[in-house]
Amino acid sequence: MATLNPGAPRRKPSLSKKTREALLAYGLLSPALIGLIFFTLIPVLIGFMISLANFRVVFREWVGFDNYARALAPDSEMWPSLAATITYSFISVPIQLGLSLLLAMVLYQKLRGRAIFRVVMFLPYITSTVASAAVWARLYSPDLGLINSIIKALGGEPLKWLLEDKGIFTLMGQAAGITLPEGVTGPSLAMVAVIIYTTWVFVGYDTTIFLGGLGNIPNEMYEAAKIDGAGSMQLFRHITLPLLSPTTFFLILVTIIGTFKAFNHIWVMTQGRNGTNTAAILTYRQMYEFQRAGYASALAFLLFTLILGITIFQQWYGNRKVNY
Amino acid sequence: MNLAPPAPAPARAPINNLNRANPLLYIVLVLVGVIALAPFVWMLLSSIKSFGDFSFVDFSNLKNIGKSFWPWPPFGDSAPAFNNFAEAMDRIDRSSDYKTLTGIPLFVRQFINTLGISVVTVFGVLTTSALAAYAFAMLEFPGRNILFVIVLITLMIPEELVLVPRVIMMYEPLSAEAAIGQDVLISLIPRLGWQNTAMALTIPFMTSAFAIFLLRQYFMQIPKELFDAARIDGAGHMRYLTTMMTPLAKPAIMTVGLLQFIGSWNEFKWTQLVTRTLEQRTLSVSLQNFLQTDGGAEGQLAMAVAVLIVVPIIILYFFTQQYFVEGVAKSGLK
Numbered sequence: 001m002a003t004l005n006p007g008a009p010r011r012k013p014s015l016s017k018k019t020r021e022a023l024l025a026y027g028l029l030s031p032a033l034i035g036l037i038f039f040t041l042i043p044v045l046i047g048f049m050i051s052l053a054n055f056r057v058v059f060r061e062w063v064g065f066d067n068y069a070r071a072l073a074p075d076s077e078m079w080p081s082l083a084a085t086i087t088y089s090f091i092s093v094p095i096q097l098g099l100s101l102l103l104a105m106v107l108y109q110k111l112r113g114r115a116i117f118r119v120v121m122f123l124p125y126i127t128s129t130v131a132s133a134a135v136w137a138r139l140y141s142p143d144l145g146l147i148n149s150i151i152k153a154l155g156g157e158p159l160k161w162l163l164e165d166k167g168i169f170t171l172m173g174q175a176a177g178i179t180l181p182e183g184v185t186g187p188s189l190a191m192v193a194v195i196i197y198t199t200w201v202f203v204g205y206d207t208t209i210f211l212g213g214l215g216n217i218p219n220e221m222y223e224a225a226k227i228d229g230a231g232s233m234q235l236f237r238h239i240t241l242p243l244l245s246p247t248t249f250f251l252i253l254v255t256i257i258g259t260f261k262a263f264n265h266i267w268v269m270t271q272g273r274n275g276t277n278t279a280a281i282l283t284y285r286q287m288y289e290f291q292r293a294g295y296a297s298a299l300a301f302l303l304f305t306l307i308l309g310i311t312i313f314q315q316w317y318g319n320r321k322v323n324y
Numbered sequence: 325m326n327l328a329p330p331a332p333a334p335a336r337a338p339i340n341n342l343n344r345a346n347p348l349l350y351i352v353l354v355l356v357g358v359i360a361l362a363p364f365v366w367m368l369l370s371s372i373k374s375f376g377d378f379s380f381v382d383f384s385n386l387k388n389i390g391k392s393f394w395p396w397p398p399f400g401d402s403a404p405a406f407n408n409f410a411e412a413m414d415r416i417d418r419s420s421d422y423k424t425l426t427g428i429p430l431f432v433r434q435f436i437n438t439l440g441i442s443v444v445t446v447f448g449v450l451t452t453s454a455l456a457a458y459a460f461a462m463l464e465f466p467g468r469n470i471l472f473v474i475v476l477i478t479l480m481i482p483e484e485l486v487l488v489p490r491v492i493m494m495y496e497p498l499s500a501e502a503a504i505g506q507d508v509l510i511s512l513i514p515r516l517g518w519q520n521t522a523m524a525l526t527i528p529f530m531t532s533a534f535a536i537f538l539l540r541q542y543f544m545q546i547p548k549e550l551f552d553a554a555r556i557d558g559a560g561h562m563r564y565l566t567t568m569m570t571p572l573a574k575p576a577i578m579t580v581g582l583l584q585f586i587g588s589w590n591e592f593k594w595t596q597l598v599t600r601t602l603e604q605r606t607l608s609v610s611l612q613n614f615l616q617t618d619g620g621a622e623g624q625l626a627m628a629v630a631v632l633i634v635v636p637i638i639i640l641y642f643f644t645q646q647y648f649v650e651g652v653a654k655s656g657l658k
Binding site: 024025026035039059062120121134145149150152205263280297300 | 359364366367370378379383384392453463477478491506509513528531536586589590607612626633634637641648
């Protein structure tokens, strides 16, 4: 059909051009999409299938939801490991984010050398966790470790750190000569040591993101509030915190998910001993040590469901509370 | 997941234009800086101590405190034990007959493995992602939305969920005899036979939904008029992507590439699951094994290995740090 518009290109080449563009697009997309489908989407289906089977190196039999039932049984090892995960997460997330927010507020000032500081602060985050956890495990060593040496020099009692499975409240009670009621133990000292390491790794990353968020707050807001006579605490409370809330909520989410998935450093420092057997460690051990592919898959799906639940709750809660 | 909430931060003047900042703030900065750096410094110093000096920790008097950190003159009279690096490599060699057979130290082989895997993965991810991102950002084609949804779904799937099935996909294909009587569904699982090969450590990681997403966002910000101008000059899509888009998207490409490199360099979980022989392993797994053996008993050797793993990444980081810090601050990526 002839076109009436003399300026437009002729119809026939334009049609084939459209087809050519589509073909080019599929060609460009295929390596990425084949990879994503084959190595991510299909494995999710396989993983679910295997979670319904007794599969140890070879397929034995279908067991329905037995693996899930085993994981969810009242005496299952999953419950203590979930408790360890939640302890790890709920202690380290507020500490990490509180410190990073403070640090971001400091770095947001016009300080000499803050550019260098931002580079240095980020260093723990980019370093191999296996290597830095190995270094920290040495620093925590009960007899020759630097940390205990400092404690001893200051006149304190050396601690067992990563080798200590007693709770910190129990230890404090012992030191003070008080017998605490049964069950009040607190997180194990080994867990506290892991949390200190985690804070060291991630504070630089969190601070960097907080700084990005602070940069998005319009200066005029502060100017206007200052004219109205707001003090610096009021500025922080009524301008910085609410306007930073999208960043804060994002960081809370990423950090919680990160603690639920945390693996390398815990594996290197304790192998899950002394109250640090988190769900991620438990799942990996089932596969690595016992080759229980079915059970490990069921655990992975349960953990994923939990993380998904937290994400959905956090988004729902965030949408109600965050000031955009 | 909400992956890119904080929009690019325009350079604004800091809130408090204090010309004379509170000196307390500097003390805080210095303290935090020291805490961030101290483990690295301790690692470096430990890596060149003799076993005796490494084990010498005495904080009872000032002279011994100095010697505990710095056993060399002026505090002590030892000489730096630079041979720790050779010694550590030697100990690693003793764990297999690889060196006797090939003449190459096992550690060197593992270093080359790690470097090779990281470089190949970075180029793989950047190539597949840039091509896909270009298609999503610049081309019209049927099914574009549905294919992009597939990318977004994979973006939300954590690595942990697919770890076990991926391991099974690396298993050897079932032999004809074993396949008889095998459950039909189970026999559908693709088995690539890549266990203990470099393929297992690279090919599954050559695509990244996150990289596609980020690069597409970046490509979409580049004005379309630029393409029209290039078109008039006779450039096709591929020329335009390689000569115009790629240089313009350099910050995003550098950020994705560097994070991917660090991720591959430091990867541990997967490699430990799918490699069996020492010469197929990477440095992270090697260090973890070493910590369980000689490195556990002689910490200074473990620290020497740690230095050799960490130093290349730190050097890379210092040359490219502006991309890291800005990239992370702007896109809130992990």
